[in-house]
Amino acid sequence: MTLSMYQASVPVLVRALKALSGVLHKGAAFARERNVSPEVLLNTRIIADMFPLARQVQIATDMAKGAVYRLAGQDVPSMDDNEATFEQLQERIARVIGMIEAFTPAQIDGSEDRSIVLKLRSGELTFNGQDYLLGFVLPNVYFHCTTSYSILRGEGVPLGKADFLGKA
């Protein structure tokens, strides 16, 4: 086995999103059991000027989706950010997992030196493929998955590290 851009992206991102899905399932179950409105959890934040749970999930999925399309040299399909329930967030995660899994190693491998340009509100960011994946995509995906976990964990949802790590 030799490490490749495909191996460091597609299965890694799919695993992170499946784990995030499991974390959200436990959050939804907690809301049902405690008779808490799910919207309360979806709007919970670490602090007032950080994004709430629902937006953390939208960003995590966007980061993962953008990664594989950009590494493959394709335009990134955009999604409306209008999920307002756990079920809708689960649908978004499942849809993005399907999109990611549709890529083959031949489409992603060899993208180490591909030029990637991100247009952000703060300006353009330019990377090569390897730095984009290792220095931007993976830390960002894990940042937003961890923050989603911490928001729910901080509200008392019974979660452990294994829920965050997920399964291969």
Add this chain to the structure above:
Amino acid sequence: MTLSMYQASVPVLVRALKALSGVLHKGAAFARERNVSPEVLLNTRIIADMFPLARQVQIATDMAKGAVYRLAGQDVPSMDDNEATFEQLQERIARVIGMIEAFTPAQIDGSEDRSIVLKLRSGELTFNGQDYLLGFVLPNVYFHCTTSYSILRGEGVPLGKADFLGKA
């Protein structure tokens, strides 16, 4: 450029730890400015049964340190977990960065199939090198770096995503 086990570990882990160091510097400065005892921040948790900030930093550094020694097939030097100040945590981070940077590509590359056995309180975990790095080390390092960030951010320390991502 071709992605390698060295490229996906040493520079990635060093960058994450340097960013963590920067986040902690901002936490220490915040404590000074607000006349808050640093120990208050170092003992802050997301919730009572999660580890406090100081322990999050210890685990992040341990995960990063363990990764390079194990991938290189060497015994992992242990460290006392006795840091009680921001300065001591900075020393630990700097020490671990030095240990990680001492490894060469020749020592890490080709470790995709190396058998890695972790002895945890819950039992043994066995991985190959690639799955250990991508499915255990990187998510765990980012988990504890994000949690450190969120603890300080939640207390009002002025931090942004760029502080978490750090610089190549």
